[in-house]
Amino acid sequence: MVANRTRRLSVRNISVVILVLVVIYALVGFVGLPWWLERVLPERLEKHMGWQAEVGDIHVNPFVMSVEVLDLDAEDSDGEPVVAFDRFYTNLGVWRLVTGxxxxxxxxxxxxxxxxxxxxxxxxxxxxxxxxxxPPAEDAPADDSDSAEPMRLQFDRFRVAGGELLFRDFSQEAQEDFRVTPLDLALNDLATWPREDSESNYYLLAAVGSQTIEWEGDLSIAPIYSRGFIKLGGVTHTTLQHFLKPYLPYQLRDGRVTLSTRYELQSADELFLTTSDGQLDIENLGLGLAGHxxxxLTAxxxxxxxxxxxxxxxxxxxGTLDTDGVNLSLYRDADGAINLLEPFRNEADEEPADDSSDTDMPFRWTVAGVELGNSSVNWxxxxxxTGADLSLTDLSISVDELSDQLEEPVNYKADATLGGGGRVVINGQAxxxxFTLEAGIAGSDIVLAQFGAYINEAANLDVRDGSLSVDGNLDLDQQQDPLTGTFSGAGEIASLDLRLGDSxxxxxxxxxxxxxxxxxxxxPARLEIGTVTLAGPTVNVVRGGDGLH
Known part of the structure; x- marks a missing residue:
């Protein structure tokens, strides 16, 4: 009887002790720890980052090992907001701690x-x-973290909802701001050590105005491995101009770019990267020159x-490069400088960059073809x-496959209407x-008056009327210096009216x-003409009082 009573008292005492410990643990977790965190978190942010922070409320659940932080706002030493959020929540998997x-x-x-x-x-x-x-301590011990095994971290579920990222770029002459909102991120089952039987997956959606980023796939950290799909949608010319300005010889003045691709990335002994199924779309492109x-060019x-x-x-x-509605405007000033080459004038005296690489493997490239339609060129x-204005309209060009095998012949075809009248068709291979060129050339009803400035430059002549038609084959070959080649065909000039420039x-x-x-x-230059057929000639010769004709 006494032993049983003693045993019951011992069990009761242990139960009371356990209950007291649970109550103390709950009080510390639910009350004490939040109170401590609300004071320590702003202090640590100020000490280690120099930020002034305020926290709305912190909740801790010690039984599910969760922490919830509400309404945090932090400002940097300049008094500008740097970090803020409405709610942060995380909970710890207790049983996994047993496995390290x-x-x-x-x-x-x-x-x-x-x-x-x-x-x-x-x-x-x-x-x-x-x-x-x-600041680093002068007597700090050497960091031997590289030799130690990193801590094993695993994130089962990570979510960012409705975020905003303000990116400010001060690295260039003019500051540029980019506001990314909304910023939504979903990441599942990510670990910091290699696992053969499991892969994490992620999804990211971000927007800068109407510009969007979509990114989804699988991700591993150790070693770094990622495979998935990424799409940049509707990227504006202002964004591209800002980031590509150091590398672009021309100004981007208009346009939107959409780029998507599948990819595989791995970083172990060496960086490995492949992409496939890529698609590039550029709409309403506009290029210009600084100061003009x-x-x-527009497209x-x-x-x-x-x-x-x-x-x-x-x-x-x-695949095939398909372009539509391209308009190229070329200009040559009185000194002979062409606007298209203006960005490269100062680079003529610069030493060429060393393109040598550590590998002897050549770079290979292939373009399935080029299709250009509904385009024009203005000169x-x-x-x-007297100045000259020439133009090609309704320009269409078709080129077969191009590759790094530059010695392989490429078939092409071009068709255009001259702005001043006439049509030209060229086809062949090159x-x-x-450099070699085989071209079948057919030109019909080409109005000569549009070339009057160049004719007048060679002689004091004014072309009032006349049209040229030509049909033949042109072969050029630059395998040896000088360039060799021949033209064979026929030509006709109709309705010619040629006058002196002052008459x-x-x-x-x-x-x-x-x-x-x-x-x-x-x-060597040589011209042979088989038959000359002239119909309806008119020649007006006047000898002046000074004896000149």
């Missing part, structure tokens, strides 16, 4: 605000604030698909005395290196002049 894994089952971040500054020295504001408030208001649409790239295999291939020349009376004219066949050799 720190497992965070849920991490939820609602309505975060982050201000990221890229400074003039290309550092970021977070690193600057940390270094400024955490005129557009150099309604540029599209290329089936883009693939291999960093390690050193190759890139694309303004101020070098002749090899880029060594309104006809000097020479005819109904038709036909030359057939024509054989011209480039080097």
């Amino acid at each position: 894994v720190v497992g965070l089952q849920n991490i939820e971040l609602e309505e975060p605000y982050i201000r990221l500054d890229l400074l003039e020295d290309y550092s970021v504001n977070f690193a600057r604030d940390w270094q400024a408030n955490n 208001d005129d557009e150099l 309604d649409r540029i599209r290329v698909g089936d883009i693939s790239f291999g960093l390690n295999s050193r190759n890139v291939s694309t 303004r020349d101020e070098q002749p005395r 090899t880029p290196a060594p 309104d009376e006809r000097l020479i004219g005819w109904q038709t002049l036909r030359l057939e066949p024509i054989e011209y050799n480039v080097a």
Whole structure:
């Protein structure tokens, strides 16, 4: 009896002790720890980052090992908001601690605000604030963390909802701000050590105005491995101009770019990267020159698909490059400078960059073809005395497959209407290196008056009327110096009215002049004409009082 009573008292006492410990644990967890965190968190942010922070409320549940932080706002030393969020929640997987894994089952971040500054020295504001408030100790022991095994962390579920990222770029002459909102991120089952039987997956959606980023796939940290799909949608010319300005010879003045691709990335012994199924779309492109208001090039649409790239295999291939509505405006000033080449004038005296690489593997590339339609080229020349304006409209060009095999022949075809009247069709094949060209040329009803500035430059003649038609074959070959080649065909000039530059009376004219066949050799220069047929000639010769004709 006494033993049983003693045993019951012992069990009761143990139960009371356990209950007291649970109550103390609950009080510390539910009351004490939140009170302590609300005071320590702002102090630590000020000590280690130099930020002034306020916390609305903190809740801790010691039984599920969760922490919830509400309404945090932090300002940097300049008094500008740097970090804020409405709610942060995380809970710890207790049972995984037994296996040496720190497992965070849920991490939820609602309505975060982050201000990221890229400074003039290309550092970021977070690193600057940390270094400024955490100077290295002089007697600090050497860091041997590389030899130690890193802590095993596992994130079961990570969510960012409705976030906003303000990116400010101070690295260039003019500051540019980019506000990314909404910023939604979903990441599942991510670990910091390699696991053969499991892969994490992620999804990111971010927007800068109407510009969007979509990114989804699988991700591993040790070793770094990612495979998935990424899409940049509707990226504006202002965004591209800001980031590509150091590398672009021309100004982007209009346009939107959409780029998507599948990819595989791995970083172990070496960086491995491949992309496939890429698609590039450019709409309403506009290019210009600094200091000039005129557009150099505009394009309604540029599209290329089936883009693939291999960093390690050193190759890139694309489908057909399809362009529509291209307008190129070329200009030559009185000194002979052409606007298209203006950005490269100062680079003529610079030493060429060393393109040598550590590998002897050549870079291979392939373009399935080029299709250009509904396009035009305008040419303004101020070098002749009277100035020249020429144009090609309804321009269409078709080119078959191009590749790094420059010695392979490429078939092409071009068709255009001259703005001043006439039509030209050229087709054949060419090899880029060594340069060879085979061209069938057909020109009909080409109005000569549009070339009057160049004719007047060679002689004091004014072309009032006349049209040229030509049909023949041109062969050029630059395998040896000098360039060799021949033209064979026939030509006709009809309704010619040629006058002296200071006279309104006809000097020479005819109904038709036909030359057939024509054989011209480039080097050495030689011209042979088989038959000259002239119909309805008119010649007006006047001898002046000074004896000059």
